[in-house]
Amino acid sequence: xxxxxxxxxxxxxxxxxxxxxxxxxxxxxxxxxxxxxxxxxxxxxxxxxxxxxxxxxxxxxxxxxxxxxxxxxxxxxxxxxxxxxxxxxxxxxxxxxxxxxxxxxxxxxxxxxx
Numbered sequence: 001x002x003x004x005x006x007x008x009x010x011x012x013x014x015x016x017x018x019x020x021x022x023x024x025x026x027x028x029x030x031x032x033x034x035x036x037x038x039x040x041x042x043x044x045x046x047x048x049x050x051x052x053x054x055x056x057x058x059x060x061x062x063x064x065x066x067x068x069x070x071x072x073x074x075x076x077x078x079x080x081x082x083x084x085x086x087x088x089x090x091x092x093x094x095x096x097x098x099x100x101x102x103x104x105x106x107x108x109x110x111x112x113x114x
Contacts, residue, residue: 010045010047010048011045012103013042013045015083015096015098018030021045022083030043030083030086031047031061031062033053033059034058035059036057038107039093039094041094041095042100043083043096052100065082067079
């Protein structure tokens, strides 16, 4: 029997957990599920769908850090190497949800208005 556990589902990560996942590696990955309609997103730890998450309107994305982008105010050196810089460049107008319950609550509120 192997010592590692194969996970059936991905775990939703808080921003702090996503930051910790980047520590200690030269090349780092962030994985997100983003709902372009409601402008909500979640950090996750694997490509697998988090248990209980309806992914009908979600798009998964993985980025490797560090990476470069056009220099601009707020990213003067043009290097994206932290979670905050990733959010600033790629998810700036989106709202981070740190649990499936938070995502569902915000998505429901969005659906009721739109």
